[in-house]
Amino acid sequence: MRERRYIIDVFHRNIAAMLFFFLSTVIVTFVDSIIISRYIGTHAMDANGIMATYNKIISTLILALTTSIQLMSAKVLGKGQKEEAMKLFSMSVVFALAVSLVLASITFFAPYSIARFFGAYATPLRETVVRMLMGSAIGLPAMFVAPQMMRILQLSGNTKSLFFSMIALGSVNVMNDIIVVKFLGGDMFYFTLGSSVAWYVLLGILHAIYRHDSNKLSFHYLPWDKLGLVLKTSLPTMFAGFGEATKVLLLNLVFLHLSCRESLTLANFARFSGLYALISLFAVAVVNSVSVMVAIYVVEKNAKAINLIRKEAMKMLLVVMCSISVVLFIFGKWVVGIWCHDVTSVEGYSMLVCLRLLLVSVPVQAFVMFYNKYITGVGHYKFGVIQIILSTFVFPVAFTALGAWIGSFFDGVGDEATWIGYFVGHAASLAMILVYSKVGDIPLHFISKEIRSYQRNQLALCPITQDEAVETAEKMQVFCNEHGVSRKQSYLVSLCCEELCNNVVEAGHDNNLMIRVRVLCEPSKENPDKKTVTLTIQDNGSYFDPVRYYEQHPFVDRDCFTGLHLVFKVAHDVKYVTAFRMNTSIITL
Amino acid sequence: MNTKVTIDGSAATLKLIGRLDTPSAVALESELDPIKAEGITSLLIDCSELSYISSSGMRIFFTLYKHFTAKGGSLVLKALNEEIKEVFEMTGFLSIYTVED
Numbered sequence: 001m002r003e004r005r006y007i008i009d010v011f012h013r014n015i016a017a018m019l020f021f022f023l024s025t026v027i028v029t030f031v032d033s034i035i036i037s038r039y040i041g042t043h044a045m046d047a048n049g050i051m052a053t054y055n056k057i058i059s060t061l062i063l064a065l066t067t068s069i070q071l072m073s074a075k076v077l078g079k080g081q082k083e084e085a086m087k088l089f090s091m092s093v094v095f096a097l098a099v100s101l102v103l104a105s106i107t108f109f110a111p112y113s114i115a116r117f118f119g120a121y122a123t124p125l126r127e128t129v130v131r132m133l134m135g136s137a138i139g140l141p142a143m144f145v146a147p148q149m150m151r152i153l154q155l156s157g158n159t160k161s162l163f164f165s166m167i168a169l170g171s172v173n174v175m176n177d178i179i180v181v182k183f184l185g186g187d188m189f190y191f192t193l194g195s196s197v198a199w200y201v202l203l204g205i206l207h208a209i210y211r212h213d214s215n216k217l218s219f220h221y222l223p224w225d226k227l228g229l230v231l232k233t234s235l236p237t238m239f240a241g242f243g244e245a246t247k248v249l250l251l252n253l254v255f256l257h258l259s260c261r262e263s264l265t266l267a268n269f270a271r272f273s274g275l276y277a278l279i280s281l282f283a284v285a286v287v288n289s290v291s292v293m294v295a296i297y298v299v300e301k302n303a304k305a306i307n308l309i310r311k312e313a314m315k316m317l318l319v320v321m322c323s324i325s326v327v328l329f330i331f332g333k334w335v336v337g338i339w340c341h342d343v344t345s346v347e348g349y350s351m352l353v354c355l356r357l358l359l360v361s362v363p364v365q366a367f368v369m370f371y372n373k374y375i376t377g378v379g380h381y382k383f384g385v386i387q388i389i390l391s392t393f394v395f396p397v398a399f400t401a402l403g404a405w406i407g408s409f410f411d412g413v414g415d416e417a418t419w420i421g422y423f424v425g426h427a428a429s430l431a432m433i434l435v436y437s438k439v440g441d442i443p444l445h446f447i448s449k450e451i452r453s454y455q456r457n458q459l460a461l462c463p464i465t466q467d468e469a470v471e472t473a474e475k476m477q478v479f480c481n482e483h484g485v486s487r488k489q490s491y492l493v494s495l496c497c498e499e500l501c502n503n504v505v506e507a508g509h510d511n512n513l514m515i516r517v518r519v520l521c522e523p524s525k526e527n528p529d530k531k532t533v534t535l536t537i538q539d540n541g542s543y544f545d546p547v548r549y550y551e552q553h554p555f556v557d558r559d560c561f562t563g564l565h566l567v568f569k570v571a572h573d574v575k576y577v578t579a580f581r582m583n584t585s586i587i588t589l
Numbered sequence: 590m591n592t593k594v595t596i597d598g599s600a601a602t603l604k605l606i607g608r609l610d611t612p613s614a615v616a617l618e619s620e621l622d623p624i625k626a627e628g629i630t631s632l633l634i635d636c637s638e639l640s641y642i643s644s645s646g647m648r649i650f651f652t653l654y655k656h657f658t659a660k661g662g663s664l665v666l667k668a669l670n671e672e673i674k675e676v677f678e679m680t681g682f683l684s685i686y687t688v689e690d
Contacts, residue, residue: 268632466611470610474610487672488672488675491672494641498610499644561642570676
């Protein structure tokens with residue numbers, strides 16, 4: 001009964017988070033489309049598409065920088081060196097600021113000069129693109145610096161500061177959009193200057209709050225010697241991001257072509273969506289493979305292990321997405337043929353949002369569920385299925401219909417109502433992030449798994465050799481002790497970890513052997529004062545089912561005593577799952 | 590892990606300090622020759638500073654137990670900590686050893 005109540009509680013919390021997510025996504029996208037079409041003009045869709053390429057490149061740079069910092073911090077945090085992680089983040093703030101200022105200058109001045117050279121604003125589309133680019137330069141520094149600072153705040157565990165940082169990031173988006181769509185036609189220079197100053201004041205206040213609270217961040221002892229390593233670890237993400245940007249550029253060129261021929265109807269878009277998904281996945285798969293190879297050569301073994309899992313996962317994703325893409329390509333026109341609106345109309349755009357959600361959400365959600373279930377060995381299968389149905393079909397369609405209905409009112413309403421809707425949408429986004437952070441089961445995208453794990457109740461490490469397996473076992477014991485697990489239980493965790501990892505190392509028979517060990521400490525469902533510890537060991541070595549082996553060779557003679565017998569004697573439960581060439585042992589203690 | 594061996598006539602004492610994990614067990618095995626020598630019939634393993642023992646370590650204990658009982662001697666484990674004692678109990682090894690506090 002308690003088990004059931006616990007699962008239902010988790011499920012309800014997930015549903016609440018998903019509701020926020022889809023509601024805010026649809027509202028923001030919907031209101032964005034209204035604003036773009038109203039204030040920028042009929043070429044807004046095309047200009048927006050072209051800008052998407054540029055945005056992808058910028059976000060890739062931001063992501064590459066933050067990923068490399070995360071990776072390095074995860075390693076030092078794994079060794080318990082929190083101070084060292086703080087130094088890394090300190091450096092990242094300075095570095096991000098420097099990079100962003102250079103990029104912002106280029107973004108602000110280059111498009112205007114180029115446009116003037118070719119005959120500035122000769123076409124409405126070119127004018128729109130130039131204005132959008134110049135506007136986007138304004139928010140760049142804040143966009144680069146804010147994620148770095150958020151990580152510092154997240155690491156400090158300061159909830160109040162985290163809240164402020166989220167408000168700051170949300171404000172970055174809102175203010176940037178205001179400048180782009182509302183003021184670029186007017187006296188642009190003063191607005192951009194004023195906004196930039198406002199960003200730094202905002203971030204400065206945030207920083208001051210943080211320093212006042214914890215006083216752990218200091219710029220005077222930055223480890224500049226690690227700068228090279230930061231750049232090297234950024235490479236895989238850069239590969240993936242630039243690949244994504246190239247894909248967006250190519251696809252938008254096709255969209256532009258269709259648009260010029262005045263044939264971009266919803267029915268055409270539906271057919272094109274299948275092709276879009278197909279190209280997307282091939283591009284991502286190819287680029288990801290390259291990034292994996294780069295990761296293997298330039299990053300140390302933790303990243304190697306993580307990327308090997310990603311490589312396996314990508315193959316699976318590719319198969320699923322290709323199948324869906326083919327079906328959509330063939331039947332897309334029939335599926336949405338009954339609407340047949342122009343995509344630039346409010347109703348058409350709503351439908352387009354719906355289609356995008358369906359196309360992206362179905363395979364990704366399915367993939368995430370299978371990934372969680374079979375690769376990481378966690379997750380509730382049945383509830384995963386219900387979540388997919390709700391999140392991919394029910395919520396998007398319902399909210400899109402709601403958006404279309406609201407939009408019909410906005411058509412005849414003035415600017416004020418539109419702006420109110422715009423702010424409400426962003427407020428919903430912020431609320432969604434906060435709900436996600438509270439729910440706990442859904443990762444915040446801006447913080448690495450390792451850091452999040454260490455902060456909360458789980459630790460993941462990747463040993464390769466026998467010595468590392470022993471070291472990992474010792475760390476797991478210390479971690480459990482520090483997280484309220486009894487001395488005896490912590491001891492048993494260490495014991496099971498060492499025995500099973502040693503078995504994998506000795507019998508793995510693979511040059512690219514990868515082991516990932518994760519320990520999760522949770523309050524016991526029966527007795528909240530006690531802890532339940534789940535030890536998960538994944539490897540890509542030879543198949544060996546310890547459960548079956550134990551059943552065939554039970555412990556009857558002390559002469560035949562092995563580490564495996566020890567594990568079965570001390571563990572509460574042992575499970576073994578093999579999927580996608582990954583073996584997973586799940587031990588409950 | 591560190592070890593300290595003292596031999597007093599036919600009695601030997603082996604003091605284990607630290608963690609007896611798989612690599613340590615391999616190293617320990619090579620240090621046992623003086624203890625297994627002809628004239629020694631009893632062994633006291635001092636575990637007061639032993640914080641951890643893996644299955645490899647437990648196998649060494651069992652091998653030593655068989656060695657000394659075959660000679661008509663004895664093996665005594667001294668000052669096992671709570672966790673190690675519990676593991677020995679769970680695996681059924683505790684009942685065969687003589688344990689001193």
